[in-house]
Amino acid sequence: MSALVAAPVLVPLATVVLTTLASRRPTLQQVVSFVGALIFLACAVALVASAAIDQPARTAFGSWVAPYGIEFHLDRVGAALVLITALMGAVSLLFLASDADAGPRHPLLLPLVHGVLAGVGGAFSTADLFNLYVWFEVMLICALGLFAIGGRLDQLDASFKYLVLNLLGTLLLLIAIGAVYGATGHLNFGALAEAAPALSPGLSTALLTALLLAFLIKAGSFPLYAWLPASYHTLPAPVLALFAGLLTKVGVYAVLRTVGDVFAPAPDVVMEALGWIAAATMLFGVLGAAYHWDMRRILAFHIVSQIGFILLAVALAGEAGNAATLFYTVHHIIVKANLFLIAAMIWRLTGSYDLRRIGGLYRLRPALGLLFLVPALSLVGIPPLSGFWAKLMVLQEALAQGRYAWAALALAVSVLTLYSMVKIWMEAFWKRHPDDRWQPPAATRLAPAWAATLGLAALTLVISLYPQWLLAYAQAAARTLGG
Amino acid sequence: MTAVLAATIFATVTAGVYLAMSRDVFRCVIGLALLGAAANLVLFAAGRLVSPLPAVVPVGEILLTDAANPLPQALVLTAIVIGFALVCYSLVLLLRLMRDARTDDALALRYAEPRPDDPVKPPASAADCDVAWPPEDRA
Numbered sequence: 001m002s003a004l005v006a007a008p009v010l011v012p013l014a015t016v017v018l019t020t021l022a023s024r025r026p027t028l029q030q031v032v033s034f035v036g037a038l039i040f041l042a043c044a045v046a047l048v049a050s051a052a053i054d055q056p057a058r059t060a061f062g063s064w065v066a067p068y069g070i071e072f073h074l075d076r077v078g079a080a081l082v083l084i085t086a087l088m089g090a091v092s093l094l095f096l097a098s099d100a101d102a103g104p105r106h107p108l109l110l111p112l113v114h115g116v117l118a119g120v121g122g123a124f125s126t127a128d129l130f131n132l133y134v135w136f137e138v139m140l141i142c143a144l145g146l147f148a149i150g151g152r153l154d155q156l157d158a159s160f161k162y163l164v165l166n167l168l169g170t171l172l173l174l175i176a177i178g179a180v181y182g183a184t185g186h187l188n189f190g191a192l193a194e195a196a197p198a199l200s201p202g203l204s205t206a207l208l209t210a211l212l213l214a215f216l217i218k219a220g221s222f223p224l225y226a227w228l229p230a231s232y233h234t235l236p237a238p239v240l241a242l243f244a245g246l247l248t249k250v251g252v253y254a255v256l257r258t259v260g261d262v263f264a265p266a267p268d269v270v271m272e273a274l275g276w277i278a279a280a281t282m283l284f285g286v287l288g289a290a291y292h293w294d295m296r297r298i299l300a301f302h303i304v305s306q307i308g309f310i311l312l313a314v315a316l317a318g319e320a321g322n323a324a325t326l327f328y329t330v331h332h333i334i335v336k337a338n339l340f341l342i343a344a345m346i347w348r349l350t351g352s353y354d355l356r357r358i359g360g361l362y363r364l365r366p367a368l369g370l371l372f373l374v375p376a377l378s379l380v381g382i383p384p385l386s387g388f389w390a391k392l393m394v395l396q397e398a399l400a401q402g403r404y405a406w407a408a409l410a411l412a413v414s415v416l417t418l419y420s421m422v423k424i425w426m427e428a429f430w431k432r433h434p435d436d437r438w439q440p441p442a443a444t445r446l447a448p449a450w451a452a453t454l455g456l457a458a459l460t461l462v463i464s465l466y467p468q469w470l471l472a473y474a475q476a477a478a479r480t481l482g483g
Numbered sequence: 484m485t486a487v488l489a490a491t492i493f494a495t496v497t498a499g500v501y502l503a504m505s506r507d508v509f510r511c512v513i514g515l516a517l518l519g520a521a522a523n524l525v526l527f528a529a530g531r532l533v534s535p536l537p538a539v540v541p542v543g544e545i546l547l548t549d550a551a552n553p554l555p556q557a558l559v560l561t562a563i564v565i566g567f568a569l570v571c572y573s574l575v576l577l578l579r580l581m582r583d584a585r586t587d588d589a590l591a592l593r594y595a596e597p598r599p600d601d602p603v604k605p606p607a608s609a610a611d612c613d614v615a616w617p618p619e620d621r622a
Contacts, residue, residue: 130558137565141572148576156580158595160508163573167515168503170569174522174562181555182529234595294597 004050005057005072007043008082008121011036012089015114023107030097033110037090040117044083051079052473058127066127067191073127076477077326081124081253084333088245089117091452095238095341098449100348103236106149113239115142116246123250127189129177132254136173136218139247140166146239147231158231165227169217176210183207189262196263205267211258212274219251221311222280225304229288232303233296233353237344240296244303245337249329252307256314256481260322264482275315279409282308286416295343295353295428298420299336302379305413306332309394312406316397322478324393327470331378331386331463338375338456342368345449346428349440355424360433364440369429374457376421378464381414386463389471484532488524495521506589508580512573519566523559530555 015036022029050057051074060069074082092113096102103109119139126132147159181187183203184195196204220228228248232240259266259274285305289298310332313324343353345368350358362369378385381392391414398407463470495517502514530552581587584594593599 130561134561134565137569141568144572144576148579151579153580153583154594156576156583156594157592159576160573160580160592161595163569163576164503164511164515167569167573168518171515171518171522174519175525177558178522178526178529178555181526181558182531230595292597297597 004043004046005059005074005125006061007040007047008074008085008125009118011040011043012114012118012121015040016111016118019110019114020108023111026105026107029107029110033093033114034090036114037086037093037117040121041083041086041090044079044086047074047079048076048083051076052476067186067188070131071127071188071190072125073189074125075480076473077253077256077481078124080326080330080473080477081249082121084330085117085120085124085246088242088333088337089113091337091341091456092238092242094448095241095344095452096448098348098447098452099445100341100449101237101344103150103239108145108149109239112142112145112149113242116146116242118142120246120250124253129180129187129189129192131187133170133173133177136170136250139250140170143243143247146243147235150234150236152234155234158234162227162231165217165224169214169224172210172217173214176207176214179210180207189257193262193264201267204263205270208259208263208266208270209273212255212270215251215254215258216277216311217251218248219255219311220248220304220307221251221277222284222304222308225281225285225307228304229297229300232300233294237340237347241337241340241344244299244340245333248303248307249310249333252310252314252325252329255311256322256325260314260317260325261481265317271315271317274311275403275406278308278311278315279406280308281305281311282413283409286413286420289420290416290423293355293427295346295355295424296340298424299339299343302339302417302420303336305417306336306379308413309391309410312398312410313394316394316401316403318397319475319478320393320397320400322481323471323474324390324397326474326477327393327467328390330470330474331390331460334456334459334463335375335378335387338453338460339372339379341449341453341456342372342375343424345446345453346372348444348446348449350428350433350438351441355427357434358428359431360429360438362429369425371453371457372425372429374460376425378460380418380421382418384464386460386467389464389467393471485528488528488532492521492524492528495524508577508587508589508592511589512570512577515573516566516570519562519570523562523566526562527555527559 015033018032019029022032047057056073056075058073060066060071062069116139119135119142122135123132126135144159144163147155147162183199184192186192186195217224232243235243282305285301285308289301289305292298310325310328313321313328346361347353349361349365352358378387381387395407395410499514499517499521502510503518505511584592
């Protein structure tokens with residue numbers, strides 16, 4: 001068991017090494033990369049299976065027992081998120097084999113992608129605050145590498161903005177960790193949870209504020225989300241889908257782990273502030289999306305908006321709120337990555353991401369039009385798709401707690417989400433192409449892209465039509481948090 | 484001693500924030516590096532300067548006098564290594580960025596932004612963006 005618990009880090013790291021060694025032989029590198037992703041997926045399934053029967057994989061490294069040693073602990077929440085990470089990694093690598101905006105193939109692309117997976121997997125597995133910081137840094141440096149290897153001027157520019165704002169978050173996190181250690185003498189989550197009630201209310205509020213500020217920058221929440229829409233659209237599509245699915249969610253997970261588990265119950269003022277930050281995140285994200293005409297920018301702003309929904313679930317707290325957080329996160333990762341991938345297929349067929357310059361795709365590829373509607377309407381929350389169940393859980397809890405303002409705002413934001421999803425569909429698929437002489441490309445290699453997007457859409461439909469198992473899992477996960 | 488350290492951290496953070504808010508991208512990165520140094524000092528101070536409590540003491544061992552807590556020192560070492568890597572990366576990135584864009588002004592770095600002369604969504608007024616687009620010598 002102790003070998004398996006390190007798998008979310010060890011498997012991607014081993015793949016990083018092997019793909020780097022194979023970087024001069026592209027075919028071999030691709031095979032190694034796929035095999036690594038599949039082994040990761042298998043390990044993640046085993047981790048979820050053992051977490052689901054209340055035997056969470058946990059180990060403390062170097063025979064230093066907790067709270068001294070660094071501990072990995074994969075409870076239901078962590079294991080589920082590791083599984084979805086592995087899945088996203090496999091899907092992105094599959095999509096990379098198509099010619100839909102996959103970007104020029106750099107020999108270090110695959111090692112860096114697996115590096116991101118190692119960082120995300122480590123962040124979801126660790127039960128140590130400082131170790132969490134280290135995994136955030138692994139993610140950051142690999143993400144920066146993926147931005148910069150393209151070498152285009154806009155990518156370098158985006159990389160700089162991403163670097164500066166994320167570095168600020170990282171430094172805040174480091175200072176907050178120092179303060180937490182100074183106040184409690186612990187970094188291990190379990191030990192911190194025991195030490196937390198002894199803190200004075202003022203100190204506990206200050207520490208939580210510092211930690212949350214750092215995590216919220218990483219999560220891309222209001223008002224510190226500027227790095228996200230400023231940079232994401234310069235990435236090649238499969239990497240973009242991976243980032244969109246995973247990176248901000250690690251920040252959200254860290255928020256959930258902090259206020260929903262380690263420091264639960266958090267002071268009311270912190271949760272109240274988090275709720276309003278979530279509301280503002282929803283609103284400003286969707287307004288940005290409504291303004292733009294570039295599909296990637298629209299979808300990037302929708303990441304921000306949906307982060308607001310997830311944070312709202314965190315802020316509602318309690319078992320229902322935490323269960324909603326996990327359910328929403330899983331649903332959202334699948335749907336959001338899929339939307340970016342389908343946008344890349346639209347780009348391949350029409351040659352532009354700009355909605356004003358494309359059109360007429362429904363006549364050409366009706367199946368793609370229908371495929372786009374599955375994640376798009378799920379993101380909006382149209383029943384019976386998975387987004388409906390996720391939003392229902394959040395709204396039910398908001399109304400049950402008498403948070404009518406937040407619930408009303410969430411519904412208004414959903415309407416605007418519907419507007420921008422319909423905008424993409426009408427402009428890209430329904431309207432005539434603005435250029436009458438436009439011809440679709442003669443030869444495309446989209447089979448892997450179809451496989452990846454259809455797979456994700458099928459997963460969305462399974463969650464939509466049979467939400468009970470995920471719901472039961474999320475509720476069981478919420479019961480283990482905070483105690 | 485604690486007061487001196489606190490004053491040092493204050494001065495470092497002040498200088499770091501001042502530089503990080505500069506429009507000159509090179510100064511901005513140097514400012515972030517200074518902020519990183521301040522964060523390391525905070526982390527170091529978290530273990531107390533002269534602590535009577537080492538982090539781990541085997542059963543039956545006698546407490547050393549004037550022993551500092553080793554854990555924050557290990558944390559600081561890790562943070563220094565990571566911070567060093569990030570600063571190196573950002574300097575290389577900057578060199579490339581400044582060479583390609585031929586500017587070090589953060590306001591002129593708008594290559595990842597929508598064009599200000601976008602016909603459907605014009606900027607509020609032309610004076611709002613004093614950056615010529617496209618920049619004349621876009622290498």
